[in-house]
Amino acid sequence: MTDTPSALSPVLEQADKALDAALERLFAFLRIPSISTQPEHAVDCRCAAQWLRDELDSLGFDARLCETPGHPIVVAHDRTPPAGPHVLFYGHYDVQPVDPLSLWKTGPFEPVLVTGKDGVKRIVARGASDDKGQVMTFIEALRAIRATQGTLPVRVSLLIEGEEECGGPNLLPFMDAHSDELRADVGLICDTAMLPGVPAVTTMLRGMVGEEIHLRCADRDLHSGIYGNAARNPVELLCQALASIRDPQSGRVTLPGFYAGVQDPPEALRARWAEIAPDDATFLGEVGLSVAAGEKGYTAIEQTWCRPSFEINGISGGYADEGFKTVLPGEAVAKVSFRLVAGQDPIRIRQAFCARVRDMLPADCTVTFKPCGGSMASTLPDGTFGLRPTLAALGAEWGTPAVTIGCGGSIPVVADMRRVLGMSALLVGFALDDDRAHSPNEKYDLTSFHKGIRSWVRILHAMAASHA
């Protein structure tokens, strides 16, 4: 694990030397408020895409913006590729909304490097971890290699999209239309987490089904005194329907067939996870909780890595601002999502959910469903191209054996790459679970950024070496 090929040393030294400059570039990228789900930020999304294109162009890539009905996709190919294996790097330049803004200690798009009381240096900004910081670990690795060796060790292409956070439908048809151009030996994706100090390749990814539900009863908001009791309350109906999805005792989802085809991971892997992953109290303690809420019989880590889940992501109805309004609302809205594991069919689960909600609604209530993304879970086969050299390279950089883990989040592009491009993807990420992705004060440890760059340098060289 400690043997660093002599060709590698100057590259790693270059990455160390250039860290401050790399940080400045990342800050410039982070300053662009590329929130893909909010239409008023469309111009910022384009700006972020252009920024990436210019960076990649300056690094010797043929880089271009590819238009879609939504935000543009950045595609880049090495102008002077070596012979040997071909990798396609995937990332996204879009970020989550920033509300509630009041909880941010510094502006979400004013990145800062903060040294904590624990002496740890952290990059704080929306997108620091998800996914701009992670994307830049790869690009800065390319830069360090270019600066020292000129030619990259493997043939590299990049595909960086702008609709990952909004479940945009445009990447899949784009990949379909450009499959010949994009096909490679393996995909490299930097959008996942590792355990503190223990590098990881994420080999189990949950899928997702999202749904927006609008319930309407009366044709307008009513006075609760005049109509209360007699007129249906859509908020109450929504609460009843959503409360029925999970059994509070067992923590299990009650939709018929929800767990059909779901299998537990091998006991050996669960035992390994128990060794390296934080226990429930530690994992949940990070966010002020102590008791795992979901399915009985599984640790918190297992629940998020390899068990399907149900979440209410948002709800709204009536008057919830300051003061009190005795209104009987005419409408109520909720957004919910299911995280899926291998064996679950997103279409059947969506149908089961919608059927349950419909079944619970009385006359005088109309429901409208709006699907928001759907993807299958995926599991990476052990023999995947590049997996072994990648695990070895990560182990060398971090000084401890790398492990394969699961991931609670959904990265639909993994399944899409397999189906459309016929290739697997290696999920290598340096985020930590406490990075506050999607929350105020999102951060990325400077160590994640620095050792992330060095890790990619090693991985690209290891892939070339394993092929040679």
Added chain:
Amino acid sequence: MTDTPSALSPVLEQADKALDAALERLFAFLRIPSISTQPEHAVDCRCAAQWLRDELDSLGFDARLCETPGHPIVVAHDRTPPAGPHVLFYGHYDVQPVDPLSLWKTGPFEPVLVTGKDGVKRIVARGASDDKGQVMTFIEALRAIRATQGTLPVRVSLLIEGEEECGGPNLLPFMDAHSDELRADVGLICDTAMLPGVPAVTTMLRGMVGEEIHLRCADRDLHSGIYGNAARNPVELLCQALASIRDPQSGRVTLPGFYAGVQDPPEALRARWAEIAPDDATFLGEVGLSVAAGEKGYTAIEQTWCRPSFEINGISGGYADEGFKTVLPGEAVAKVSFRLVAGQDPIRIRQAFCARVRDMLPADCTVTFKPCGGSMASTLPDGTFGLRPTLAALGAEWGTPAVTIGCGGSIPVVADMRRVLGMSALLVGFALDDDRAHSPNEKYDLTSFHKGIRSWVRILHAMAASHA
């Protein structure tokens, strides 16, 4: 019913003649956006109070603004009172918030007189019906009498507050501190509805208990992929708790002791209501519904007039705006209210509700309750001072016998008047159930306004005559 004392005719003629001018004054009053629950409108509330004070001053009243920790209270006494009975008129100058603004066809504070396709003329503005239009029926009646007779037939005082719509706590201590000044033979309140074409005195009023609930689980919003399943979702817990309050089959509230002491009105009264009140389909059809939602075995009218209710007035948590955010919210909020009938104790019902919510919450969830108003229901005794002459006067004006009815809304001042001032109050209102009080496009029929003015002229004279 058709005999109009000769002394009354010139007054009623004056009211008819002055209708256009009365409407102009009402429009000026309606233009003041006196939303009491929103702090930014505090200055408008004061402005509305000042407007009333000036009007009453010009009508020969000693009128003043009385400061409170909240919005001021207007108190006025006739400078030249006659001998005989003393009445205290109560109304409120504050109005409900206007959201959702997009559903208003005209500006909520830009009153207009609209003639419908049915030929009916309607005053459209926030407060047209609740309660500015109704307050002005009384003040314009005073004006018509002054213009023709000089002296009013009874001694009149007015108490007009600005915190009715926000459950403000300041009226009760004010009444307590000024009980000698405010005590009269009977209260007159114009803040209720009648049935179309059938004048009414509301003798059964529901009370109310309001509560705001904040649930917190994690100390921040989380990524639903990373923490989903394992971390408690406060929106889901809130849905479970609120869904448990009512049994969906029977429509009854499930809190222990909720119906203790609740009695049905006499069969004869229920039969009378069945004759004159709209049936379920008509009552609910007005708002786009068809089937009564509440307790089985009661008509929609009975449910709102004489049965207690539970409503969720607002709910909020997570991300419910445009697009989709895979957030696991840290907090959820709801506002709920119970309408109470005679026999129910607001304090015990509040306690039962809070206990139920607490009982349903697991570890790792903290709840905060914020009480929002609480009042007992009240029923007016048959022998109340002034009730008979008032029913007779209303019958004479509208050409059909007046009835006693219930009211779904809560008017806490009725119970307060009884307790603090030792007097009953006659609830005489000309609003209609389709006035859209608390909703966009609130209206008040021009007939309600016009015949409302004439009704008060007759009522004040009838009270004087019955006393003589």
